[in-house]
Amino acid sequence: MKPLFAVIGTTGVGKSQLSIELSKCLDGEVINGDSMQVYKGYPIITNKVTTEEQENIPHHLLDFLDVQKEYSVVDFEKDALKSIDSIHSSGKTPVLVGGTHYYIQSVIWNQSLLPSNSKTKGVERGSGSDEEYDQIDTNTLYNRLKEIDPTMAEYWHPNNRRKIIRSLKVFEETGKKHSEWIQEQQKLGVQENRLRFPTCIFWLYSEPEKLFQRLDDRVDKMINMGLFDELESMRELIKGSDVDFLRDEEDFSRGIKQAIGFREFNEYFKEFEANGDSEKLSILKEEAVEAMKQNTRKYSKRQIHWIQNKLIPVYEKSMHDRVKLYLLDATDLEKWDVNVREQAIKIAKDFMDGKETPEPTTLNQFAKELLKSRELRHAGSVTEWKKYTCDICKDSKASNTPLIINGTIEWEQHLKSRRHRKQLQYNSKIAKLGYDPKEFYKSKKRQREVEEQEKGES
DSSP states (O other), rough: OOOOEEEEOTSSHHHHHHHHHHHHHHEEEEEOOOOOTBBBSOOOTTTOOOOOTTTOEEOOOOOOOOOSSSSOHHHHHHHHHHHHHHHHTTOOOEEEEEEEEHHHHHBBBTSSSSHHHHHGHHHHHOOOOHHHHHOHHHHHHHHHHHHHHHHHHHSTTTTTTTHHHHHHHHHHHHSHHHHHHHHHHTTTSSSSSGSSEEEEEEEEEEOOHHHHHOOOOHHHHHHHHHHHHHHHHHHHHHHHHHHHHHHHHTOOOOOOOTTTTTTTHHHHHOOOOOHSSSSSHHHHHHHHHHHHHHHHHHHHHHHHHIIIIHHHHHHSSOOTTEEEEEEEEEEEEGGGGIIIIIIHHHHHHHHHOOOOOOOOGGGOHHHHHHHHHHHTTTTOOOGOOOOEEEEEEETTTTOOOEEEEEEEHHHHHHHSSHHHHHHHHHHHHHHTTSHHHHHHHHHHHHHHHHHHHHHHHH
16 A cells, blocks of 8 residues: 655644655655645745745645635545545655644544534534624533533633534534544544555654744744735735625634734734824734734644644554654754754655664654653543643633643643743742732832823813
8 A cells, every 4th residue: 555644743843844855755745734725825824835945846735725715624634635646646655744733634544533524514613603602601601511521621721712612513513422422533442444544654843942932033034024915915805705704804713814813913904994003003013923923832832732632642543563653853953954854754765665664762852752651642531631720820811810721741841831930930039029010010000190190180
């Protein structure tokens, strides 16, 4: 059976570059697996590989879909399988690449996600835009989920409205609890026929803090390349569109509007359209840029979360002589050739030739930590889902509410995170001073504003 190669990992880690390098050595063609890069246009905000960067390697499912349409995992699975069959038929090697990991997973393994029949197609999209749900606050929906499916309620964060609605929809549209669907899939165990092709997966991984700096720099570069022109173009499209999900200026949960940047700059453009180049505009721009950077970093964390808690558990239940998962260290770009390109090409060629390939956990320290952990391998088990509460850090979406962490791995990562360490240092500072400096200065600022207002009235 002909093989498939896949490149996964966070945004900004170098996936497209490796997919092209592999294709050049394996006589391959690239299949895009990024849900935003399927859309025509908007190359900056979707971070598409340029024609020059493609180096004459054919790319499939890239820049082909009208932005006024929606595209689901069901659509991608069908289209990607057609592309793979076409590439195999031409005697070439398919290289699947992208950061939309549930797209990638749906192709590698048959039925590794929720059933893709007509009843659950809307569930896969997870839009949560039904009028019924729009009228209900998140806390009420969460309490409803606790009654219907307490296992999923334990798994989702109480503020994650989209995921809560998704689990409610699964029950309402299929008659079966979301957690039961997942448990059934987990009980399938080792089934050779679930794996569609002999597959070699390369997971590009970077140490988070260095990756975050690269992501921040990339946002600045996107602005210099013309990000605002694309944002203005989208605004014009929204105003002139007769498509419901595009016309709604406050809904960024569907289609191309999900790309990070559109939501973040929404208030900026509304102010610009209303008042032109106002004093407030520069403040809104700074806030939007920072929000875009922050949400890009958060997205990278969610991508890692999916690999650890969804993809790896399925991988662990597969026959490992037909599927391999290798983590490559992409932290230091100056060492790319040695740590990434050369290792990937050597492993890929040996995999194609049926030769013995190295044990995945031996490639580097990150591979040893993230691929060998017993707890990690079982992180996807429904019965082991658990919430943790950090009384040190506060939830950014709910003032003065302790931060809730889903999962043991995420909890351990949080305790080591820069955010947690900074909050511990700040709390120590408060203890020494005897007061909170932030609250003190806020109080002083409010006092000045009141005094200035009273002077103006007098």
